[in-house]
Amino acid sequence: MKPEPNDVILHTVSKLTAVIIFTFSIDLFWAGHHFPGGGFIGGLTTAAGIVLLYLSFDIERIQTNLPIDYKKLAALGVLISVSTGLAGMIYGDNFLEQTFGYFDLPLFGKTELATAVLFDIGVALAVIGTAVTIITSISEDGL
Amino acid sequence: MSLLHFIILLPFFAAIIIPYIYKKFNAKIHTGWFVVVIPLVILIHLALQIPNISTGDTILLSMPWIPSLGINFDIYVDGLALLFGLIISGIGTLVVFYSIFYMDKKREELHNFYVYLLLFMGAMLGLVVSDNVFVLYTLWELTSVSSFLLIAYWYERKKSRAGALKAMIITVFGGLAMLAGLILLTMITDTYSLREMFANVTLITESSLFIPAMVLILIGAFTKSAQYPFSIWLPDAMEAPTPISAYLHSATMVKAGIYLVARMTPIFGGNAAWFWMVGGIGVITLIYGSVRAVRQTDLKALLAFSTISQLGLIMSLLGVGSAALYFDIGDAQEIYAFAIFAALFHLFNHSTFKGALFMVVGIIDHETGTRDIRRLGGLMSIMPLTFTIALIGSLSMAGLPPFNGFLSKEMFFTGMLSASEISFFTLEELTILFPIIAWVASVFTFIYCLILLVRPFFGTFKPDKLPKEKIHEAPVGMLIPPAILGALVVLIFFFPNLLANYILKPALISVIPGMTMETVPFKITAWHGFQTELWMTIGVIVLGSILFVAIKKWNIAFRVYPDKLSLNYLYSNGIENLEQGSASFTNRYMTGSIRHYLLYIFVFIVLILGTALIVFDAITFDFSNNAYVTVYDIGILAAMVAATFTVLFTKNRITAIVALGAVGYLMVMLFVIFRAPDLAMTQMVVETATTVLFLLCFYHLPKLEKKIEKMKFKVTNLVVSLAVGVTMTVLTLVATGHQLFTPITTFFENAYELAGAKNIVNAILVDFRGFDTMLEIAVLLIAGIGVYTLVKLQHKGSDSDEAGTK
Numbered sequence: 001m002k003p004e005p006n007d008v009i010l011h012t013v014s015k016l017t018a019v020i021i022f023t024f025s026i027d028l029f030w031a032g033h034h035f036p037g038g039g040f041i042g043g044l045t046t047a048a049g050i051v052l053l054y055l056s057f058d059i060e061r062i063q064t065n066l067p068i069d070y071k072k073l074a075a076l077g078v079l080i081s082v083s084t085g086l087a088g089m090i091y092g093d094n095f096l097e098q099t100f101g102y103f104d105l106p107l108f109g110k111t112e113l114a115t116a117v118l119f120d121i122g123v124a125l126a127v128i129g130t131a132v133t134i135i136t137s138i139s140e141d142g143l
Numbered sequence: 144m145s146l147l148h149f150i151i152l153l154p155f156f157a158a159i160i161i162p163y164i165y166k167k168f169n170a171k172i173h174t175g176w177f178v179v180v181i182p183l184v185i186l187i188h189l190a191l192q193i194p195n196i197s198t199g200d201t202i203l204l205s206m207p208w209i210p211s212l213g214i215n216f217d218i219y220v221d222g223l224a225l226l227f228g229l230i231i232s233g234i235g236t237l238v239v240f241y242s243i244f245y246m247d248k249k250r251e252e253l254h255n256f257y258v259y260l261l262l263f264m265g266a267m268l269g270l271v272v273s274d275n276v277f278v279l280y281t282l283w284e285l286t287s288v289s290s291f292l293l294i295a296y297w298y299e300r301k302k303s304r305a306g307a308l309k310a311m312i313i314t315v316f317g318g319l320a321m322l323a324g325l326i327l328l329t330m331i332t333d334t335y336s337l338r339e340m341f342a343n344v345t346l347i348t349e350s351s352l353f354i355p356a357m358v359l360i361l362i363g364a365f366t367k368s369a370q371y372p373f374s375i376w377l378p379d380a381m382e383a384p385t386p387i388s389a390y391l392h393s394a395t396m397v398k399a400g401i402y403l404v405a406r407m408t409p410i411f412g413g414n415a416a417w418f419w420m421v422g423g424i425g426v427i428t429l430i431y432g433s434v435r436a437v438r439q440t441d442l443k444a445l446l447a448f449s450t451i452s453q454l455g456l457i458m459s460l461l462g463v464g465s466a467a468l469y470f471d472i473g474d475a476q477e478i479y480a481f482a483i484f485a486a487l488f489h490l491f492n493h494s495t496f497k498g499a500l501f502m503v504v505g506i507i508d509h510e511t512g513t514r515d516i517r518r519l520g521g522l523m524s525i526m527p528l529t530f531t532i533a534l535i536g537s538l539s540m541a542g543l544p545p546f547n548g549f550l551s552k553e554m555f556f557t558g559m560l561s562a563s564e565i566s567f568f569t570l571e572e573l574t575i576l577f578p579i580i581a582w583v584a585s586v587f588t589f590i591y592c593l594i595l596l597v598r599p600f601f602g603t604f605k606p607d608k609l610p611k612e613k614i615h616e617a618p619v620g621m622l623i624p625p626a627i628l629g630a631l632v633v634l635i636f637f638f639p640n641l642l643a644n645y646i647l648k649p650a651l652i653s654v655i656p657g658m659t660m661e662t663v664p665f666k667i668t669a670w671h672g673f674q675t676e677l678w679m680t681i682g683v684i685v686l687g688s689i690l691f692v693a694i695k696k697w698n699i700a701f702r703v704y705p706d707k708l709s710l711n712y713l714y715s716n717g718i719e720n721l722e723q724g725s726a727s728f729t730n731r732y733m734t735g736s737i738r739h740y741l742l743y744i745f746v747f748i749v750l751i752l753g754t755a756l757i758v759f760d761a762i763t764f765d766f767s768n769n770a771y772v773t774v775y776d777i778g779i780l781a782a783m784v785a786a787t788f789t790v791l792f793t794k795n796r797i798t799a800i801v802a803l804g805a806v807g808y809l810m811v812m813l814f815v816i817f818r819a820p821d822l823a824m825t826q827m828v829v830e831t832a833t834t835v836l837f838l839l840c841f842y843h844l845p846k847l848e849k850k851i852e853k854m855k856f857k858v859t860n861l862v863v864s865l866a867v868g869v870t871m872t873v874l875t876l877v878a879t880g881h882q883l884f885t886p887i888t889t890f891f892e893n894a895y896e897l898a899g900a901k902n903i904v905n906a907i908l909v910d911f912r913g914f915d916t917m918l919e920i921a922v923l924l925i926a927g928i929g930v931y932t933l934v935k936l937q938h939k940g941s942d943s944d945e946a947g948t949k
Contacts, residue, residue, distance in 0.1 A: 028824075034901035036820040038908060044828040051835055071931060074924045081917050098910045116900070116909040119916075123909070126920040130927035131832060137934040139839045 007056070014056035021049035029124055039120035043127030050132050059136065070136070074129025081122030084115055145204045147218055150188045151272060154265030157181045158258045165254035174253045175243035182235035182264060189228045196225050197645040199652060199660035203338075208278065213335055219274035222649025226487065227271040227395075227402055229646065230494045234394040235264050237624035241502055242386040244620040245509060256296060260387070263289035267395050271402055275335050276325040283321065283367070286396050287314040293391060294383040306379035309714070313376045314366050321363025321403070327356035328410075341409050341656060348414070357411050360403065361420055368400025368454045371428040375710045378447040385505030388443060393450045393501055394494040401454065401490060404461050408483070409656045413468030415568035422462025422562065426580045428455025433587035437594065437694075438701050442504045442514040446497070449540065449591055452584065453493050456555060460486035463562040463577065467655055477664060480655050482558030484665050487647050487654075489551035492539070492635065496548055499628035500536040500595070503529055506617040506625075507599055512610030516594065521604030526616045528626070530600050535629040541592035541687075542585065542680060547635035549680075550667055556581065556676040582679055589687030590694070597691075639667035742863060749866045752874055762873060765880030775816055783809045796841060804834045821904040 029042030053062050088098070100114035157178070165174045192202065202220040209215075220228070239260070246253060266285035273279040287310075295307035329335055331350045332343045340347065347353060364370075369377040380392050391397070404421055411417040432452025439445040464483030470476040506529050507522065508514045523530045535546060542552030562577040606614065616622075635642055643665065651665075652658045671677075690697070732743070756762055786809065789802040807830035814823035891903050891911065900906040908916050 032902060032905045036824055036902065036904075038821070038902070038905040040908070041821075041824050041828055044825075044832060048828065048831055048835075051832075055835075071928065074927055078917075078921050078924050081920060085913070085917060098913065114900070116906075116913075119909050119913060120905075123916060123920050126924055130923045133927045134930045135832075135836060135839065137931045138836065140934075 010056045014052050018049050018053055021045060021052065025049065029120070032120060033114065033117065039123030040127055043124035044131060046124070047128045047131035047135075050128070051135055054136065054139070059140065070129045070132040072129070074126050074133060077122045077125030077127070077129055079122070080125065081119050084119045084122065087115070145206070145218075147188075147202065147204055147220070148206050148216070150185055151218065151268050152265060153185060154181055154261040154268065158261040158265070161257050161261065162254040165257075169248060169253060173243050173248045174257055175239055175246070178257045178261065179236060179239040179243070181261065182232045182239060185268065186229065186232035186236055189225060189232055192220065192225060193645050196220065196222055196649050197660075199649060201653075203274070214277050215275055216269075216278050217274040217336065218272045219338060220272055221653040222646070222651065223402070223405055223487075223653040224272045226491065226646055226650040227398070228268060230398070230491065231264065231267050231271070231395050234390060234494055234498050237498065237502075237627060238386045238390040238394075241389075241505070241621060241624040242384075244618050245386055245505055246384065256293075256384070259289050259292040259296070260390075263293065263391060263396070267399065270399060274337050276329060276337060276340075277335060279337075280318070280322050280325055283363070283399065284315065284318045286391075286399060287311060287318060287367075290314070290380070290391050290396055293387045294380050296384055296387070297382070300382065302379075303382040306376075306382040310376040310380045312718075313373055317363045317366025317373065320359045320366075324356045324359030324361075324363065327352045327359065331356070337406065344410055347410055353411075353414075354416060357414075357417060358420070360407060360411075361424075364400035364403040364407075365424060366400070367403070368397050368458065369428075369451050370400070370424050370455060370458060371431045371451075372710050374428060374432065374451045375714055377451055378444050381441075381443040381447050385443070385501060385508060388446075389498050389501030389505070393446070393497045397450065397454055398457075398490060398494075401457050401461065401486075404458065405483075405486070405650075405654050408461065408465050408468065408654050412465035412655075413470075414465075417465055418462055418565075418568055419570065420462070421465060422459050422577070425455045425457070425459025425462050426577060426584070428452065429459055430580050430584040430587070431455070433584045433591065436591040437587055438698065439591075440516050442507065442516060442519075442595065442599065443501075445516075445591060445595060446501060446504060449588070449595075450497060452588060453489075453497065453540075456581075456584075457486045457490050457493070459577070459581070460489065460555060460558050463558050463565075464654075466562075466565060466568070469567060471657070476655075476657065478561045480651065480658065480663075481554070481665060482561065483654050484643075484647065484651050484663075485551060485554035485558045487650050488554060488639075488643070488667070491642065491647070492547040492551045492632070495628045495631045495635070496536045496539040496546070499532055499625040499632065500540070502621070502625035502628070503533045503536060506621055509621070510611065510617055511614055513608075516598040518605060518608040519599040520602035521600070522614070523600040525604065525614055526600075528616060528622050532622070532625045532629045533596055533600060535632050536625075537592040537596040539632045541589045542683065544669060545636045546632050547639070548632070550636060550639055550669060552585070553676045553680065554667070556679050560675060578679075582683065585679075585683045586687045586690065589683050590691050593687070593691045594694075636669065639669075643667050742859075745863050745867045749863070749870050753866075753870050756870075756873065756877065761877055761881070763880065764876055769879065773816075776813070779809050779812050779816070796844065800834065800837045800841060803837070804830060807833070821902070 025042045025045035028037040028045055029039060030037070032038030032042065050062075050066075053066075084098075098114065098116040098119065100116065161174065161178065164177050168174070168177070195202070202218070204218045206216045206218075239257075242256070242260075246256060263286055266282045266289060270279055270282040270286060273282060291307045291311040294310055295303050297303045328340060328347065331347050331352055332340050334340060334343075347356070350356075366373040377392060377397065381388055383392065429452050432448045432450070432455055436445050436448035436452060439448060460482045464479050464481075464486060467476045467479035467483065470479070504514060506526070507519065510526070511519065511522075513519065539546030539548035542548050556578070559578040559581040563575045565571055565574045568574075606612070648660060648663045648665070651663060652660060732739070783806050786802045786805040790799045790806075793799050793802065807826065811823045811827045811830065814820075814826060891907060895901055897906075897910075900910070
């Protein structure tokens, strides 16, 4: 067994950075409707944050604290996207027909809610799941 | 979907749920008990249609399948379809019942067995009732596939796999030929419906594609029905479990070719080429099969060759009978139509006696553990019931009274004798060969029927030569199905016209369109005086018996025939050479070196794009609409070029990776300058992820070494890379100057009104082109799973290998 490397700085910085990256990625995701951003970019940024955690700590520790099966996450993402497409068909629209509306919500005021966001969540999850799956399986291969 | 559609598709539905039933109940109840209900329901439902169909009516039901291509699952039930449907469901019921006792519920993988069996049953039923030629073709191939699966059911045996592959290669080859023939027919008549083709027969007969279409379709029929020289797959198919041999390889699937020939007779019949091909190949197969059968020592192989021979018999009758289409309604037509009538009758009879015989052989195999006639003997007193059924079956096949085979054999002679009187086709002096070959083949048929009966059941019992001890009669369940068939064999002899009036005549009028139920004059009688046919039968019995007694004296003659001339030798040699040839050809370019593969890709890019540019005379430049080039652009481009050259010339791999990343990030800056923030962000994130991936892979890669490459290699690479660069640059410059299609940007301008989104790019991604995005993330997921399985399973595989070697 190798001696534990002393990487306090790396740990501390990446802990802090990870929070910022995750927050930023959520912001990117939400911004997508009206400003640059969206599911793909948001998802990939989140994946980058997760990979940063993996790099600075080790895979086992992250897995115990963040017990997510990324393969299933990716599958879930595709499932969500496909089912939002199917949901439109229930109301007699075409497959993947998106809709939106403006609602008055407490605290938020007049808010736009769009089904496209649901679809985008699916995209984001698929991207996160696939990216992390690929990166972890290749890196584990070397261990 | 009508009730009949549901009934026809019932086996497919059942195939889906059988594995679950197997899982839940098989410990207590044999899965076969659930399966046997399916063919029984179908049989009853089809039997209820008999009163309707026997008046000359037909049923036509349509169900859209791929309406955009005009392909519908149209069910057309006439007499011919009903005859086959009854055989398929009837023999199917008996075979499944038989398999309950034949297949051990603990040792066998019954869920596989019954799923394949049901798959076949559904495909075969659908095949005979389908009116659409493409549905017919699809199901035709599905029967080949399910036959493949069933032959290879005991897949751990090498012979099973080889037999399955052989059957598959030959029948699918024929199926593809048939598809080509069917496509020709649809091109001539401009319809996919068989009925509409029948309505436009003159269109087909006058077409120049008449003969090609005929030959192609016949190749399909001949391969499926194991006609000479395609017959070699059938004996090897006997590696399947015996219920399967009884079902697919004697009663139903091999008769699909017969069905096709009968079905196509209204189109092609009355033509000399059709007459000679169907009739000629038929009699050749007849004599080939019967002579080869005499030589066999394995009971199932004997039955296989006998099936080939009997299929040839039916085929030759259909060939001779097709002459009826040459005439208008009248006496002359009746003479030849009688041959078709005989073919349909023998088809039914063959299913009964051959089914019974296969089940008998299955019983012998099951109880004694061997099918080798050199080890068997004296089973008559041990298995009296089995013997009785074998007696009925083999004497019927030999053509003796009081069994149904006698009736159809006499009718067969009648048909062959009428063939010798044909004077209106080419080569009429050869037609005399039909009755002669038929008679000689019947002698051999008689001999192998005696071998089948005498060798296992008479003589001395040799218990020490048998693998199993305490030989006894089979369980009742295994005896019931062949006993039912045996009873049918006898009953049909005494009441043949019941079968003829209700089932055979409706089938006949669908083969010969000019006839109606009222005008079919035929009646089957056992006794019609001392005519030529009866003398022929007596001759067969006398000569056959003499030759059987003296068999040891003359069957040495078989050994003279060299193996190198046999069809099997040709086949296996051909396959071997084909495999070796294609392997050496493929290995020449599939070198396993990624450099070579990239070279191919790039060369083809240059060839295709370059040729297109030159052929379409597209190299014209128009820069009038281009924006000004700013100093930023030039600076970034210069940096990119510098980074690229760093990648090429660095000796350190990590420098190469960083430089490659630099190219990507500089691209991000370009996007920013051109005010495409979405692209810039995406490019940046992707670039980051790629760099991380590269660094991970970097861990595994060997040290970068500058090998001294050959000059030739370097020059080739230089030429190819320059060519790619020049082609792509020219293409890009040309593309900006041309606008072939109206731009779709206007469509996206109202994104806020249509999608409620101010960000057009995202509106395109999730809404306007949402389908693309959905498929893209699906592809992404598949790629992820692919990487995961490649990396992880490779590890597991090597682990188990190591465990195996330890």
